Amino acid sequence: MPAIDALIAEAELSEVRISEAMADARHNMEICNACRYCEGFCAVFPAMQRHREFSAADLNHLANLCHGCQGCFYACQYAPPHPWGINVPQAFALVRAESYAFHAWPKPMGRLFERNGTIVSVVTALAVALVLLLVGALQSSGTMLAPHTGPGAFFAVISYDAMVYSAAATFLYALLAMSLTTASFWRASGGKIRFIHFARALHDAMTLRNLGGGGDGCNYPTESFSFTRRWLHHAMAYGFLLCFAATSVATVFHHAMGWVAPYSLLSAPVILGTVGGIMMLIGTIGLLWLKVLADPEPAAKAVLGGDYAMLILLASVAKTGLLLLVLRSTSAMGWLLALHLGFVLALFVALPYSKMIHALFRTAALARDHAER
Ligand code: SF4
Numbered sequence: 001m002p003a004i005d006a007l008i009a010e011a012e013l014s015e016v017r018i019s020e021a022m023a024d025a026r027h028n029m030e031i032c033n034a035c036r037y038c039e040g041f042c043a044v045f046p047a048m049q050r051h052r053e054f055s056a057a058d059l060n061h062l063a064n065l066c067h068g069c070q071g072c073f074y075a076c077q078y079a080p081p082h083p084w085g086i087n088v089p090q091a092f093a094l095v096r097a098e099s100y101a102f103h104a105w106p107k108p109m110g111r112l113f114e115r116n117g118t119i120v121s122v123v124t125a126l127a128v129a130l131v132l133l134l135v136g137a138l139q140s141s142g143t144m145l146a147p148h149t150g151p152g153a154f155f156a157v158i159s160y161d162a163m164v165y166s167a168a169a170t171f172l173y174a175l176l177a178m179s180l181t182t183a184s185f186w187r188a189s190g191g192k193i194r195f196i197h198f199a200r201a202l203h204d205a206m207t208l209r210n211l212g213g214g215g216d217g218c219n220y221p222t223e224s225f226s227f228t229r230r231w232l233h234h235a236m237a238y239g240f241l242l243c244f245a246a247t248s249v250a251t252v253f254h255h256a257m258g259w260v261a262p263y264s265l266l267s268a269p270v271i272l273g274t275v276g277g278i279m280m281l282i283g284t285i286g287l288l289w290l291k292v293l294a295d296p297e298p299a300a301k302a303v304l305g306g307d308y309a310m311l312i313l314l315a316s317v318a319k320t321g322l323l324l325l326v327l328r329s330t331s332a333m334g335w336l337l338a339l340h341l342g343f344v345l346a347l348f349v350a351l352p353y354s355k356m357i358h359a360l361f362r363t364a365a366l367a368r369d370h371a372e373r
């Protein structure tokens with residue numbers, strides 16, 4: 001098997017690990033490069049055509065350029081049951097997951113990617129349990145179950161310092177880990193960034209341009225063309241950003257203005273958080289539903305657990321946040337606040353080792369693509 005020999009030789013020379021998934025992706029790309037039927041489908045095929053051979057770094061780059069729209073799978077005359085078994089979305093999904101694990105910071109945490117769904121679930125359970133236990137131990141049941149209203153009501157249940165320091169520590173850790181992980185991927189792909197390439201990549205990522213197909217949408221969850229996944233992804237991602245904006249504005253209110261939460265229903269943090277929470281909930285539940293309906297053939301079963309776990313965690317953050325808003329002046333507020341904070345902490349801890357890292361890897365791959373063009 002000369003192809004396997006070449007891979008082993010490359011593994012010895014390259015920093016990037018060669019795996020079975022990568023060998024399969026290379027097999028796919030070599031046949032696609034001869035066929036080229038799908039060259040107008042997305043950014044992957046024109047990028048593929050710039051290569052005559054595919055190094056591990058090239059395959060990582062192409063895999064992260066792929067949005068998993070499934071168009072090439074349904075168009076392919078060599079897809080299973082054809083003996084060549086061409087299945088580009090499945091092959092690239094596995095290589096992408098390996099690239100997240102390989103570049104993860106710190107290195108030992110990369111192993112978390114290998115059991116992603118389980119890890120996200122365990123981190124969630126532990127974070128929620130920890131916050132509930134701490135709150136239960138530090139507060140009397142009377143305080144937890146009593147209704148609190150007016151400025152400082154939340155801090156009567158969990159102190160401001162405990163809330164802010166735990167959230168800040170986990171968020172800054174996530175930011176550092178995600179930055180170093182993406183930098184490692186960027187260095188390995190050999191990309192040289194210029195501002196214009198980054199700006200174009202950001203535009204493509206923010207508009208999910210490659211999920212538009214040729215103008216009719218992508219082939220997800222089934223062979224029919226649809227924009228549903230694109231709109232649900234937009235709802236989830238922009239909802240998440242609005243919730244982040246709500247927290248940032250609330251921080252400015254607290255420190256710069258001296259205004260203490262909870263804020264009125266017409267205040268900026270509450271409006272941003274409510275709209276963002278509803279969008280996140282619609283997006284995550286919709287994407288979960290599409291996953292249930294999706295054709296299993298082009299999917300990579302090994303990564304599905306992680307995808308489900310992260311969507312459920314994001315939905316839990318949104319749902320408990322909205323419930324907290326609705327019930328904040330009732331006796332349910334204390335435990336709801338502890339539950340919501342637990343899910344938020346779990347999200348921050350799991351972020352660098354979950355599917356969420358794809359947003360940064362894909363933007364980096366798009367930037368390299370623009371640079372190569
Ligand atoms: S996915 Fe199939 S049809 Fe498309 S370029 Fe590759 S081999 Fe050709």
Ligand code: SF4
Pocket residue numbers: 038041042043044045065066067068069070071072073088089210
């Ligand atoms: S699944 Fe979609 S985005 Fe990925 S290579 Fe095929 S056509 Fe391109």
